[in-house]
Amino acid sequence: xxxxxxxxxxxxxxxxHNASFADLCEALDLDSPELSRQxxxxxxxxxxxxxxxRGEGRRVRTFVRLSDEGRExxxxxxxxxxxxxxxx
Numbered sequence: 517x518x519x520x521x522x523x524x525x526x527x528x529x530x531x532x533h534n535a536s537f538a539d540l541c542e543a544l545d546l547d548s549p550e551l552s553r554q555x556x557x558x559x560x561x562x563x564x565x566x567x568x569x570r571g572e573g574r575r576v577r578t579f580v581r582l583s584d585e586g587r588e589x590x591x592x593x594x595x596x597x598x599x600x601x602x603x604x
Contacts, residue, residue, distance in 0.1 A: 534580060564586055567594045
């Protein structure tokens with residue numbers, strides 16, 4: 517979770533219910549391979565969930581959301597950081 521890119525992904529997902537893969541790439545200024553690598557790590561850790569939905573024709577869109585466990589773990593992580601810097 518400590519990677520700056522993974523923290524940015526989690527911070528973005530914390531503010532929304534879910535986000536499309538394309539929107540995350542754009543919002544975080546990442547290319548597809550890099551975001552894919554980071555999401556794989558987060559998914560294997562049980563922090564995010566990916567869903568592939570078929571759109572028009574053969575197009576498949578990937579959506580990403582924080583898992584319930586991921587949301588809880590990220591909130592705990594943020595609380596720990598706040599405690600370290602003396603914020604409540």
